[in-house]
Amino acid sequence: MSEAMVAHQSHPDDSKSILGFWIYIMTDCVLFASLFAVFAVMRNATFGGPNGHELFSLPFVLAETMLLLTSSFTCGLMVLAGRVRSKQWVMLALGVTFLLGLSFVCLEVSEFRHLVIEGNSWRRSGFLSAYFTLVATHGLHVSIGLLWLVVNGWRIVKRGLGDVTQKRLTLFSLFWHFLDIIWIIIFSMVYLVGVR
Amino acid sequence: MNADKSRAAIAGPLQAYITGFILSIALTLLAYSLTVHHVVAGNAFILVIASLAMIQLAIQLLFFLHLSQESRPRWRLLVFGFMVMVVAILVYGSVWIMNNLNYNMMTPSQLKTFMHQNEGL
Amino acid sequence: MFHFASALTGRMNMQAFPRDTITAGGALSMVFALIAIAAFLTYKKRWKWLWKEWLTSLDPKRIGVMYIIVALVMLLRGLGDVLLIRTQQATSVGSSHGILNSDHFQQIFSAHGSIMIFFVAMGLMFGLINLILPLHIGARDVAFPFLNSVAFWLFVAGMALMNLSIIFGEFSAAGWLAYPPLSELQYSPGVGVDYWIWSLQIAGVGSLLSGVNFLTTIFKMRAPGMTMMKMPIFVWSVLCSMLLVVFAFPILTVTLALLYFDRSLGMHFFTSTGGGNPMMYVNLIWAWGHPEVYILVLPAFGIYSEVVATFARKRLFGYKSMVWALGAITFLSFSVWLHHFFTMGAGADVNAFFGIMTMVIAVPTGVKIFNWLFTMYHGRILFATPMLWFMGFIATFTVGGVAGVLMAVPPADFQIHNSLFLVAHFHTMIIGGVVFGYFAGITYWFPKIFGFKLNERLGRYAFWSWLVGFLLAFIPLYILGFMGATRRLDHYSASEGWQGLFIVAGVGVLFVLLGVGFQILQFIVSIIQRKQNIDATGDPWNGRTLEWSAPSPVPFYNFTTIPEVHSRDAFWETKRAKISMPPRYEDITLPKNSPMGIFIAAFAFMVGFGCIWHIVWLIVLGLIGVVITVLVRSADEDTEETTTAAEVKRLDRVARKVAA
Numbered sequence: 001m002s003e004a005m006v007a008h009q010s011h012p013d014d015s016k017s018i019l020g021f022w023i024y025i026m027t028d029c030v031l032f033a034s035l036f037a038v039f040a041v042m043r044n045a046t047f048g049g050p051n052g053h054e055l056f057s058l059p060f061v062l063a064e065t066m067l068l069l070t071s072s073f074t075c076g077l078m079v080l081a082g083r084v085r086s087k088q089w090v091m092l093a094l095g096v097t098f099l100l101g102l103s104f105v106c107l108e109v110s111e112f113r114h115l116v117i118e119g120n121s122w123r124r125s126g127f128l129s130a131y132f133t134l135v136a137t138h139g140l141h142v143s144i145g146l147l148w149l150v151v152n153g154w155r156i157v158k159r160g161l162g163d164v165t166q167k168r169l170t171l172f173s174l175f176w177h178f179l180d181i182i183w184i185i186i187f188s189m190v191y192l193v194g195v196r
Numbered sequence: 197m198n199a200d201k202s203r204a205a206i207a208g209p210l211q212a213y214i215t216g217f218i219l220s221i222a223l224t225l226l227a228y229s230l231t232v233h234h235v236v237a238g239n240a241f242i243l244v245i246a247s248l249a250m251i252q253l254a255i256q257l258l259f260f261l262h263l264s265q266e267s268r269p270r271w272r273l274l275v276f277g278f279m280v281m282v283v284a285i286l287v288y289g290s291v292w293i294m295n296n297l298n299y300n301m302m303t304p305s306q307l308k309t310f311m312h313q314n315e316g317l
Numbered sequence: 318m319f320h321f322a323s324a325l326t327g328r329m330n331m332q333a334f335p336r337d338t339i340t341a342g343g344a345l346s347m348v349f350a351l352i353a354i355a356a357f358l359t360y361k362k363r364w365k366w367l368w369k370e371w372l373t374s375l376d377p378k379r380i381g382v383m384y385i386i387v388a389l390v391m392l393l394r395g396l397g398d399v400l401l402i403r404t405q406q407a408t409s410v411g412s413s414h415g416i417l418n419s420d421h422f423q424q425i426f427s428a429h430g431s432i433m434i435f436f437v438a439m440g441l442m443f444g445l446i447n448l449i450l451p452l453h454i455g456a457r458d459v460a461f462p463f464l465n466s467v468a469f470w471l472f473v474a475g476m477a478l479m480n481l482s483i484i485f486g487e488f489s490a491a492g493w494l495a496y497p498p499l500s501e502l503q504y505s506p507g508v509g510v511d512y513w514i515w516s517l518q519i520a521g522v523g524s525l526l527s528g529v530n531f532l533t534t535i536f537k538m539r540a541p542g543m544t545m546m547k548m549p550i551f552v553w554s555v556l557c558s559m560l561l562v563v564f565a566f567p568i569l570t571v572t573l574a575l576l577y578f579d580r581s582l583g584m585h586f587f588t589s590t591g592g593g594n595p596m597m598y599v600n601l602i603w604a605w606g607h608p609e610v611y612i613l614v615l616p617a618f619g620i621y622s623e624v625v626a627t628f629a630r631k632r633l634f635g636y637k638s639m640v641w642a643l644g645a646i647t648f649l650s651f652s653v654w655l656h657h658f659f660t661m662g663a664g665a666d667v668n669a670f671f672g673i674m675t676m677v678i679a680v681p682t683g684v685k686i687f688n689w690l691f692t693m694y695h696g697r698i699l700f701a702t703p704m705l706w707f708m709g710f711i712a713t714f715t716v717g718g719v720a721g722v723l724m725a726v727p728p729a730d731f732q733i734h735n736s737l738f739l740v741a742h743f744h745t746m747i748i749g750g751v752v753f754g755y756f757a758g759i760t761y762w763f764p765k766i767f768g769f770k771l772n773e774r775l776g777r778y779a780f781w782s783w784l785v786g787f788l789l790a791f792i793p794l795y796i797l798g799f800m801g802a803t804r805r806l807d808h809y810s811a812s813e814g815w816q817g818l819f820i821v822a823g824v825g826v827l828f829v830l831l832g833v834g835f836q837i838l839q840f841i842v843s844i845i846q847r848k849q850n851i852d853a854t855g856d857p858w859n860g861r862t863l864e865w866s867a868p869s870p871v872p873f874y875n876f877t878t879i880p881e882v883h884s885r886d887a888f889w890e891t892k893r894a895k896i897s898m899p900p901r902y903e904d905i906t907l908p909k910n911s912p913m914g915i916f917i918a919a920f921a922f923m924v925g926f927g928c929i930w931h932i933v934w935l936i937v938l939g940l941i942g943v944v945i946t947v948l949v950r951s952a953d954e955d956t957e958e959t960t961t962a963a964e965v966k967r968l969d970r971v972a973r974k975v976a977a
Contacts (some may be wrong), residue, residue: 015537016460016537022276023528023533023563026278026563026564027525027564027567029279029283030563030564030565030567030568031570031571034567034601037286037287037291037601038575038597038601040287040290040291041291041597042594045585046592047590047591058228065224066221066224072256073213076260083206122583123585123591125585126585126591127592128585129578129584129585130586133575133586147944155952174261184224188248188249189245189249192245193242193246196234275563285652286604289604290600294597296664297661299664300663301596
């Protein structure tokens with residue numbers, strides 16, 4: 001974020017927190033990279049079972065992608081609303097971001113449920129183990145983000161929009177944008193490539 | 197209050213978000229339709245999809261995460277660059293190594309299947 | 318798979334308590350030691366003091382001392398393991414099977430390696446960084462003091478879990494890296510590998526948090542005027558090491574998790590069937606493992622740079638090339654990891670690439686060695702204990718390093734991989750490089766932290782015992798490796814002719830233990846004689862860097878005013894220019910104590926224990942506990958306290974009057 005984006009450095013702490021959180025996000029990128037590496041190595045380890053072509057439903061995944069992408073956008077709007085200290089717009093954007101994110105998680109859970117019921121759980125093959133772990137780790141991150149969002153919303157209701165809260169919204173938005181970026185890679189390299 | 201109350205001041209960033217959002221949607225739909233309509237095949241397909249993903253990634257880094265707008269010193273950019281290097285080495289290196297190992301360490305029956313499929317024997 | 322005998326107690330059962338003498342002995346001594354400490358604290362009525370002054374403190378100097386105490390206690394545990402290993406290997410020849418059965422022996426060497434790397438080396442490293450980094454950059458604290466406390470207590474939780482395995486359950490018998498298929502459920506159905514996984518996983522999260530913390534500290538909290546190229550070399554070494562931590566530890570997190578998923582959720586990452594690939598584990602664990610060894614050694618190199626410059630009474634030679642070398646090692650350490658498994662079956666092209674990169678990484682290390690030697694050249698060297706440790710390092714590390722370059726050649730490695738030659742090499746690196754370095758750091762900075770000097774004579778005795786012990790313990794292993802002895806042997810036939818050398822190695826360990834005895838004696842004697850050895854000036858070694866400008870012991874605020882820096886070796890320059898500014902006093906705001914770090918770690922421990930013994934409700938409880946504690950802490954608005962300028966002035970007068 002440019003320095004202008006960060007509430008005019010009212011607290012010198014802000015740039016420290018943002019850098020620290022950014023570094024943490026970089027570690028999360030390496031975590032996902034390891035999972036991607038495992039998936040790449042195991043992309044054909046189907047052990048006689050089904051592969052991506054047989055399992056993935058592209059329209060479903062497109063819907064998930066659009067939901068998450070839009071929520072990333074509304075999250076950006078939320079931060080901007082916070083910058084002008086407009087409590088209503090912040091809560092609106094926060095709510096929309098939350099609902100979109102929640103829909104994403106629900107769709108993903110139903111996708112998993114469907115696979116498990118048909119006997120294609122993570123136990124079926126190395127490929128499926130890798131697929132479930134990679135996608136569920138992302139989904140878990142999104143879920144924790146949703147919890148964080150609720151906490152932020154609660155804090156705004158209780159204590160209003162101050163500098164500290166704005167900083168936390170900024171940190172949240174870093175997290176949320178990064179999750180969408182990881183999803184782009186999952187969408188492209190796991191689903192689109194996997195389906196073929 | 198240290199907040200910037202001026203609506204005008206957020207016009208620039210707002211524009212960035214909107215542009216980034218629209219571009220991301222476009223790239224997503226492009227990649228999707230290329231897949232569904234089987235426009236490209238084989239390794240070229242993977243390359244195209246990967247490239248589209250990288251472009252969308254860059255767009256989101258620039259428009260959503262404002263990576264280019266960090267004021268000096270650019271620690272976030274530096275750490276990001278290092279991360280990209282590590283990830284590239286880890287992913288590419290692992291795939292290279294594991295392919296190499298798999299090729300050299302096949303069981304006799306796997307070898308037979310491999311030679312039949314890949315070398316026409 | 319998650320099989321649990323009961324939903325309440327998972328797979329816990331009474332068989333989990335120790336059933337053989339040695340394990341029972343170890344378990345009982347641990348329990349008695351803990352009881353003794355608790356009794357002592359109760360008798361002296363020191364619980365409140367301990368809680369308030371140490372356990373809940375967010376002062377990195379306090380946290381640093383605690384790290385080092387835990388690490389040194391774990392060193393004793395690891396050396397206990399060594400005694401057992403050496404005894405077994407010296408006596409288990411021909412018809413004798415030594416003192417341990419195979420399974421027990423395997424658990425012992427697995428515990429030995431895991432403890433030494435994760436709890437001794439990492440503990441000493443993070444301890445010294447906590448103590449010295451803020452002082453070196455002219456700061457009062459680290460970037461995220463609360464996170465610092467969380468990281469320390471997660472380290473303790475991991476340590477506690479690993480030690481619990483002696484008392485309840487068993488430990489992994491799959492080596493310090495637990496390769497599958499041996500570490501998979503089929504061949505390790507018990508709790509051992511799970512103890513290993515969760516102990517490392519929890520401690521690993523702590524390491525990751527520390528990495529983020531110290532990187533931000535160095536980037537953002539340097540004193541005004543301290544540009545990157547004016548930082549002490551120790552700070553550069555910490556920067557590079559923490560970059561490695563931040564990018565390597567997530568790989569470990571993933572790999573441990575995947576192994577656990579295989580074992581508990583029936584997944585097929587590294588299984589022999591189902592599409593799993595055990596070789597992928599080896600690939601990933603070493604992609605972490607190689608950077609890990611550089612994580613350990615770089616701060617030790619940093620300490621050597623400080624020590625050599627101080628005791629040669631000369632500026633460090635080649636500051637810029639030292640920085641370059643550190644950076645080169647950091648980059649390159651991500652490109653060599655396959656040299657740990659040349660023999661696993663990769664083709665010549667892959668092996669050749671990694672072999673060449675491994676040889677290349679020796680070059681910047683060599684640059685550093687030469688720079689230290691050039692620093693000594695034409696210096697007026699004082700052979701105080703820290704300098705002795707450095708000399709020991711030079712003598713041993715260079716030879717061990719060259720042994721490494723030999724093994725970097727894949728065809729050569731095919732002969733000596735997993736032999737005792739390898740074991741001797743990496744112990745030379747870790748003991749000669751890492752351990753000697755952290756001992757140098759402890760003896761060098763002890764007066765700064767505690768206000769009195771350590772007994773020099775006992776320090777010398779300790780050093781020489783360690784050096785002789787190390788040489789006696791490991792030169793035989795180099796020879797044995799060439800003679801064909803593989804690692805981790807719990808028995809061999811008499812016709813091999815190896816026993817003599819194993820006995821010499823055993824004698825070496827006794828000398829090392831003598832050295833440890835001298836170190837313990839040194840602490841005791843120094844504490845008893847502390848009033849005669851007070852560090853009055855705060856600068857007992859005529860040092861060059863900023864920590865020596867603070868009084869000894871360092872007050873909680875480090876500096877009354879943040880110094881302004883104009884050059885490298887900032888303190889040396891102010892001494893030379895005889896600049897003395899009258900101290901200015903200002904209000905200082907620092908974090909209050911907090912027990913939340915302890916609670917988070919306790920809940921993490923619950924999660925680990927639950928995962929090991931398959932107790933689902935405990936896992937859920939632990940996770941909820943962590944979340945709630947984090948939320949409670951983040952809702953707390955009253956986390957700092959201010960010391961007024963007047964109070965700072967008073968404290969400073971007291972600190973310096975005692976000094977003067």
